[in-house]
Amino acid sequence: MIFLTRKAEFSSAHFYWNDQWSQEENERVFGKCANRNGHGHNYTLEVTVAGEVDGTSGFVVDLKELKDILEREVVSVYDHRHLNLEVPEFETTVPTTENIAIAVWRRLEGKIPAAKLHRVRVYEMADLFADYYGEL
Numbered sequence: 435m436i437f438l439t440r441k442a443e444f445s446s447a448h449f450y451w452n453d454q455w456s457q458e459e460n461e462r463v464f465g466k467c468a469n470r471n472g473h474g475h476n477y478t479l480e481v482t483v484a485g486e487v488d489g490t491s492g493f494v495v496d497l498k499e500l501k502d503i504l505e506r507e508v509v510s511v512y513d514h515r516h517l518n519l520e521v522p523e524f525e526t527t528v529p530t531t532e533n534i535a536i537a538v539w540r541r542l543e544g545k546i547p548a549a550k551l552h553r554v555r556v557y558e559m560a561d562l563f564a565d566y567y568g569e570l
């Protein structure tokens with residue numbers, strides 16, 4: 435078994451808000467991130483797949499194909515978008531780094547031929563990232 439990681443980047447806006455809570459509660463829990471006008475991040479996505487090296491190609495997965503899948507399933511949907519307002523999975527789910535990692539996993543699950551999705555890592559900034567390994 436070998437692990438291969440491909441990176442991608444996207445820039446998105448978001449805010450943190452829970453409709454079940456009052457404005458005061460949202461501001462208490464989320465601080466400045468509760469500003470409903472939103473703010474932006476340059477996210478870095480790392481997708482790790484696991485599999486066996488193909489004896490003829492030397493690949494676990496076709497790198498061009500993996501890049502195209504990340505572009506199609508994630509980057510084209512999230513890049514230069516307001517996550518809360520334009521991406522369906524964040525209409526009711528707070529777009530935290532943790533929830534973005536889970537959402538990316540759900541978008542990619544079952545879409546990568548030959549290899550198994552192993553880990554989704556999302557960096558919101560250089561010193562903050564979330565890892566998701568699916569339901570363990």
Ligand SMILES: [Zn+2]
Binds near residue numbers: 467
């Ligand atoms: Zn933020």
